[in-house]
Amino acid sequence: MGYTKAEILKALKGEGVKFLRLQITDILGVVKNVEVPESQFEKALDGEIMFDGSSIEGFTRIEESDMLLRPDYNTFVILPDQVEDPSRGRVARLICDVYYPDGRPFEGDPRYVLKRQIERLKRLGFDNMYAGPEPEFFLFLRTPEGLPTVETHDKAGYFDLAPIDKGEEARRDMVNALVAMGFEIEASHHEVAPGQHEIDFKYADALTTADNIATFKWVVKRIALNHGLHATFLPKPIRGINGSGMHTHLSLFKDGENAFFDPKAEYQLSQIALHFIAGLLEHAAGMVAITNPLVNSYKRLTPGYEAPTNIAWSASNRSAMIRIPARRGVGTRAELRMPDPSCNPYLALAVMAAAGADGIERKLLPPPPIQRNIYQMSVREKRKHKIRELPGTLREALEALKKDPVIQEALGEHVYTHFLQAKQMEWDDYRVTVHQWELDQYLAVY
Numbered sequence: 001m002g003y004t005k006a007e008i009l010k011a012l013k014g015e016g017v018k019f020l021r022l023q024i025t026d027i028l029g030v031v032k033n034v035e036v037p038e039s040q041f042e043k044a045l046d047g048e049i050m051f052d053g054s055s056i057e058g059f060t061r062i063e064e065s066d067m068l069l070r071p072d073y074n075t076f077v078i079l080p081d082q083v084e085d086p087s088r089g090r091v092a093r094l095i096c097d098v099y100y101p102d103g104r105p106f107e108g109d110p111r112y113v114l115k116r117q118i119e120r121l122k123r124l125g126f127d128n129m130y131a132g133p134e135p136e137f138f139l140f141l142r143t144p145e146g147l148p149t150v151e152t153h154d155k156a157g158y159f160d161l162a163p164i165d166k167g168e169e170a171r172r173d174m175v176n177a178l179v180a181m182g183f184e185i186e187a188s189h190h191e192v193a194p195g196q197h198e199i200d201f202k203y204a205d206a207l208t209t210a211d212n213i214a215t216f217k218w219v220v221k222r223i224a225l226n227h228g229l230h231a232t233f234l235p236k237p238i239r240g241i242n243g244s245g246m247h248t249h250l251s252l253f254k255d256g257e258n259a260f261f262d263p264k265a266e267y268q269l270s271q272i273a274l275h276f277i278a279g280l281l282e283h284a285a286g287m288v289a290i291t292n293p294l295v296n297s298y299k300r301l302t303p304g305y306e307a308p309t310n311i312a313w314s315a316s317n318r319s320a321m322i323r324i325p326a327r328r329g330v331g332t333r334a335e336l337r338m339p340d341p342s343c344n345p346y347l348a349l350a351v352m353a354a355a356g357a358d359g360i361e362r363k364l365l366p367p368p369p370i371q372r373n374i375y376q377m378s379v380r381e382k383r384k385h386k387i388r389e390l391p392g393t394l395r396e397a398l399e400a401l402k403k404d405p406v407i408q409e410a411l412g413e414h415v416y417t418h419f420l421q422a423k424q425m426e427w428d429d430y431r432v433t434v435h436q437w438e439l440d441q442y443l444a445v446y
């Protein structure tokens with residue numbers, strides 16, 4: 001792509017755009033927008049729009065609240081009609097980096113955190129890290145008042161009169177809208193659970209992919225709403241039914257070639273690939289709070305639902321945390337299977353890059369891959385293969401993060417402290433809440 005300012009101004013005018021939406025993502029992964037009208041377009045493109053950083057949870061303190069939004073011209077897109085009703089004027093979107101008024105990049109900006117890790121990989125001689133995500137989500141019915149439920153239409157008999165599946169229809173609209181916004185959709189399909197869907201888009205460099213995931217999530221929610229449905233990226237909305245993950249495929253390229261591929265090596269995986277995999281294994285526990293950030297995330301990471309619970313890698317088996325898909329050559333990659341779509345995509349890809357880079361810098365090597373179904377292994381067998389478990393709760397994940405200086409450093413002081421503080425409060429609030437389960441189990445008995 002690579003638009004210039006003049007080209008963007010011309011497109012805005014030519015397409016009759018009336019509003020420009022400046023998009024950023026906060027530390028907890030929530031997309032925030034500042035919208036400016038036509039009269040401010042030039043100023044916005046010059047990166048001179050100010051916003052109050054303290055209005056965003058965990059972003060800045062009151063004393064340093066004025067922040068600048070500097071748009072990345074590569075992210076320019078005019079929003080299609082299905083996404084933004086054009087009756088009040090068309091809307092365009094630019095993703096921004098956040099700067100201090102004096103021109104320094106803001107350390108609390110997740111996009112900056114990811115950029116720093118990409119720079120690190122570039123210093124190690126790589127062109128970039130490439131990432132391809134497989135986000136899953138549920139489509140649930142809304143009540144007549146518009147409130148989300150956990151009822152899926154697949155089950156709800158009273159919609160049987162509809163000529164085709166409401167969810168399939170909505171998903172096709174999502175794909176059409178995303179394609180109109182420049183996404184290359186590789187596949188979209190119904191998932192294992194009723195009401196569950198997956199849309200896969202083509203891998204790209206890590207920053208583009210993080211931008212794509214952030215955009216993908218609000219577009220999917222918006223289109224679902226158009227259909228009277230609620231799209232949720234909550235990892236485990238219903239007990240006993242597969243949760244929603246976001247498997248992430250990763251590779252490094254060097255001089256335009258896939259640096260994970262070595263046709264002569266064992267498994268045809270290069271030393272670089274092995275170091276990278278070893279780094280992911282080494283820091284899995286420390287980074288899982290970032291890739292799986294909710295109390296609810298750990299209810300998906302339980303045995304029996306194709307979600308990993310053990311820190312291991314495999315050349316094929318889907319029970320392992322890292323799977324190496326069979327493709328070789330340009331498609332050689334590692335699939336990290338624990339992340340879920342509630343994560344902040346910028347921070348998640350940043351910690352994956354940091355873990356891999358640490359493996360490369362320290363020349364770490366992974367243990368032999370596990371080819372068997374790990375769910376069927378005994379505790380003793382797991383111990384023999386030195387297979388550790390992933391943290392089982394958000395609290396354990398936060399404890400592991402506190403013990404991992406490599407991941408802390410990748411996040412940077414600002415993001416690390418704000419993230420930890422917010423998540424500790426979240427855990428404490430959960431811990432003191434009396435849940436329905438406790439009443440069901442105990443109230444009548446004790």
Ligand code: ADP
Pocket residue numbers: 130131132133134186187200201202203247249250251258325330331332333335
């Ligand atoms: P699965 O077999 O686990 O369901 P999918 O085929 O659904 O995997 O998804 C594969 C993902 O991997 C896609 O997003 C695709 O673009 C991505 N991918 C392909 N090649 C590479 C690569 N070299 N590096 C990173 N991601 C890649």
Ligand code: MG
Pocket residue numbers: 134198200
């Ligand atoms: Mg898939």
Ligand code: MG
Pocket residue numbers: none
């Ligand atoms: Mg697939």
Ligand code: MG
Pocket residue numbers: 134136191198
């Ligand atoms: Mg899937």
Ligand code: MG
Pocket residue numbers: 134247335
């Ligand atoms: Mg997968």
